[in-house]
Amino acid sequence: MSFKAGFVNIIGLPNVGKSSLVNYLIDDHLSIVNSKSQTTRHSIRGFISNENHQIILVDTPGWIENPAYQLQTEMNKCVDLAFEEGDIILLVVDKFNSYNESHHIIQTLNKTNAKIIVLLNKIDLYKPEEIIDLQSHYQQIIPNADFYAISTTEKIGKEVIIEKILEYLPNHPPYFDIEEWTDRNTRFFVSEMIRERIFSNYQKEIPYSTEVVVEKYKEKEDQSVLIEATIFVERSSQKNILIGHEGEKIKKVSIESRDKISNFLGQKVHLFLFVKVLDNWRNKENVLKKFGYLSK
Numbered sequence: 001m002s003f004k005a006g007f008v009n010i011i012g013l014p015n016v017g018k019s020s021l022v023n024y025l026i027d028d029h030l031s032i033v034n035s036k037s038q039t040t041r042h043s044i045r046g047f048i049s050n051e052n053h054q055i056i057l058v059d060t061p062g063w064i065e066n067p068a069y070q071l072q073t074e075m076n077k078c079v080d081l082a083f084e085e086g087d088i089i090l091l092v093v094d095k096f097n098s099y100n101e102s103h104h105i106i107q108t109l110n111k112t113n114a115k116i117i118v119l120l121n122k123i124d125l126y127k128p129e130e131i132i133d134l135q136s137h138y139q140q141i142i143p144n145a146d147f148y149a150i151s152t153t154e155k156i157g158k159e160v161i162i163e164k165i166l167e168y169l170p171n172h173p174p175y176f177d178i179e180e181w182t183d184r185n186t187r188f189f190v191s192e193m194i195r196e197r198i199f200s201n202y203q204k205e206i207p208y209s210t211e212v213v214v215e216k217y218k219e220k221e222d223q224s225v226l227i228e229a230t231i232f233v234e235r236s237s238q239k240n241i242l243i244g245h246e247g248e249k250i251k252k253v254s255i256e257s258r259d260k261i262s263n264f265l266g267q268k269v270h271l272f273l274f275v276k277v278l279d280n281w282r283n284k285e286n287v288l289k290k291f292g293y294l295s296k
């Protein structure tokens, strides 16, 4: 039997459960999940490999209807690239957002040569008739797609999704080492775990105005890890909010992040966080490039 391998790109509007789906399918914490929308900012790849196949699952940022700053424009470019590069596209939808035929995502899907699977997520929250109505709606606007109703939190749907992906996966040698589970490095996961704690601890514009960069990652002789990370914000008022009265807020983020990272690495972690203002960074091309957001 020849080897099968391909890119399975996961696309949808913000907050529908794309990252939850990737984590559920690969049975690991690849991608951070949060109840706030626009959590994911990069394409993140996770692999399911064995001696017969390699499924490359690609989590993407949620599609933003009207980008308000360049970071959001770059996030949308990740989605457009995912349409082009996918052998299979998983469109994740829920009942809280709907599309019509003229929507960019639907029009692009109907033009692609990739196989399309529509996944109606969060069915733990729906009445049976809502599922039937949504199924007929999506079958009408994307006639070439398969359709499954799933729930990542209730763990419903994995077997049928994997079975369908394997049916569609093209014959191809593995793209990545079959021992690897992702193409992202430890520093990336560390910065994402800190960012996730920021999403959970702050409201309004703070999560969206911050970027986390791991500046130092050093394993010490006693097997513990020393990590220094900078949290960039856009204005000094945001820096004050982030730090909080007598540093209480940032201390909480630091402790929670340290525990998460330590759990992930299986090592003791010494974490030091610094907050810096980088004026209007979300609109600065050179900064976005440095932070790894520019696709070209």
Ligand SMILES: Nc1nc2c(ncn2[C@@H]2O[C@H](COP(=O)(O)OP(=O)(O)OP(=O)(O)O)[C@@H](O)[C@H]2O)c(=O)[nH]1
Pocket: 012, 013, 014, 015, 016, 017, 018, 019, 020, 021, 032, 033, 034, 035, 036, 037, 038, 039, 040, 041, 060, 061, 062, 063, 121, 122, 123, 124, 125, 150, 151, 152, 153, 154
């Ligand atoms: N009830 C329910 N909630 C879910 C389900 N799947 C995901 N969620 C929740 O939906 C929220 C968003 O999940 P994410 O996985 O971060 O969504 P996303 O599409 O990756 O979001 P962005 O990265 O912001 O585009 C989180 O609070 C999840 O816990 C589900 O099957 N049922």
Ligand SMILES: [Mg+2]
Pocket: 018, 019, 020, 031, 032, 033, 039, 040, 059, 060, 061, 062
């Ligand atoms: Mg996400």
